[in-house]
Amino acid sequence: MTNRLPFSCSAFVLLVCSSLLLAACDSPTGVEPVDVELEVRFSQEYGGEPATGAEVTLINVESQESYDDTVNDNGLISFQDLPAGSYDVEASLTYTSSEFQDRFGTLPESDEVSFNASQRTVQIAEGVELPALELTAGSFGNLVFKQVYYAGSDPLEGALFRDQFIEIHNNSSETEYLDGLYIMSAYGNNNPDRDEFVQPNGQFDWNQSIGMPSTIDANEDYIYTRWLYQIPGSGQEYPLEPGESVVIAQTAVNHKAPFEGNDGDVIEVEDPSLTVDLSDADFEVYLGDELDRPLASDLDNPSVPNMIPYYIFGTDLIMDTSGRAGYAMFRSDTPADELPRYPSPISREIRDNTTTYIQVPTDLVIDAVQVQPAPNDQVPPDLQDALDAGFAFVPGGRFSSNSIIRKEGRQLGDRTVLQDTNNSSDDFTSLDRAEPRIDAPQN
Ligand SMILES: [Ca+2]
Ligand SMILES: [Ca+2]
Ligand SMILES: [Ca+2]
Structure with a gap:
């Protein structure tokens, strides 16, 4: 035993x-x-x-x-x-x-x-x-984001974030008039660990925002502005031919060369190859007349038309250099300053200084792209699947001089049609060095 x-x-x-x-x-x-x-x-x-x-x-x-x-x-x-x-x-x-x-x-x-x-x-x-x-099938617009250079370039040797730009392409067979086109970055929750006032995917639950009507689906049917600018023009001032693109610069100067900032100091660049020449951009953002203390690099190039500011974030056309953002373009018969505005759901009382965000119906969106820091480092997406079921990213991360760029879909005669399946994981790739108006890479 x-x-x-x-x-x-x-x-x-x-x-x-x-x-x-x-x-x-x-x-x-x-x-x-x-x-x-x-x-x-x-x-x-x-x-x-x-x-x-x-x-x-x-x-x-x-x-x-x-x-x-x-x-x-x-x-x-x-x-x-x-x-x-x-x-x-x-x-x-x-x-x-x-x-x-x-x-x-x-x-x-x-x-x-x-x-x-x-x-x-x-x-x-x-x-x-x-x-x-x-x-779900989103709509497919005649205009698409072709390139977004949000990462910026080396803070010491390059141009930091002042060289950011967005390129928009006419993907249709007709002339598109850019007059009145709105461009926005979407505002959303960037903290993956937040557990209050969020949806299951971690994005804000806007239905819980103070004042939000209970009759609408505030999460599925709308996006909210982090910043919002509009292309000027009275209707037919800015035609864009099929297969052509325009560049919207944060500031339309040649960032490869030194220039004098609005405070009188020279803004240097050590390695011009890290950055871009935006002196011939088609549009730029200039906030010198809007802000008490403008960004030193925010010059007004007189030969480049200025975007109309509707919702300013920071001191210029500032894109998140880490890639925690969604971008969208839309048209609206209702002027953007007459669209409703709501606080983020984490604001639990409304004071004079409570930030409110313009609510944009997703129905109006022509094209959109979700950006993420990296596939293994994601924040809750700002855009719904119908707008973008995937995301784009730059492998080098912030200040890498990398941009995201849409791939060529097909060639119709002289015209390049860019790939748009509303899934940026498939539709976009990246450039080692951002370059305005470069040919789209083949798939
Ligand atoms: Ca500027
Ligand atoms: Ca200008
Ligand atoms: Ca699209």
Whole structure:
């Protein structure tokens, strides 16, 4: 009797050891593999039916390892043996116009219609049920963001952020008049750890903002301005031909050369190759007449028309150099200063100095691009899937001289059509050095 106890103990220990060893073999990181099943369907607007044939990609945020498959006839898709962890989930489906007509009964305006859905940084673990993905097709504008140079260049050797610019391209076959076009950066929550007044994806729950009407969907149907500028003109002053682009500069000077700031000091640049010449930009932002203490580099180039400021952030056309932003362009019959404004949901009382943000209907948006610091370092997205189901980023991060640039979609004669599926993860790549009006890279 006394002998049996030690024996059975060691057998027990052996058994536990071998199953630990087996588990360790399956998954070297010690994380148990997980099976997940996902439902993918069209949004209610498109009938809510199973989205058979949609491609689904799961990207492990930590390792950037990706897993993809196609949705079956029941609208389901399953993945086996995934390492537990945080994932980006993306679904997409493109119909030709005749496939779209067969399915939905109407002929779309474009040759193709792309549907997208995404969920960012979703935790996948044993027993976790993922919400269904709902595919939606945003609209596809005649004008698109071609290049956004938000990162800026080296603070010591380059031009810091004063050389930022945005390039807009006419993706259509008709002349587009830029007069009255609004350009904005969206305001949102950049703190992934915030747990109050946010939606499940971490973005602000604007429905909780003080004064928000309960009759609207403040999260799905609107975006909110971090800054907002408008191209001037009375209607037909600024034509843009098909396949051509314009550059909107923070400040339209040659940043590759020294220049005198508005405080009389010379602004130097040590390594001109890190920055850009924006002296022939098509538009610029100039806030010298708006601010008591303008930015030293904010000069007014008399030969470059100034954007009309509607909502100023900082001291110039300032883009987040880390890439925590969404950008959108829109047109509105209601002037932007007559659109409603609301405080962020974290403002719990309204005082004279409470910041309010202009509320822009997503229906008005012509094109948009979500930017992120990096695939493994994301903030809650400012833009809904219908505007941008993915994101663009620059590999070098802030002050890297990198820009994001939309890829060439196809060439129609002389005209370059840029790729726009409303998924910037696919549509954009990056340039090592930003360069205004450079040809779009081929896909
Ligand atoms: Ca400026
Ligand atoms: Ca000017
Ligand atoms: Ca788009």
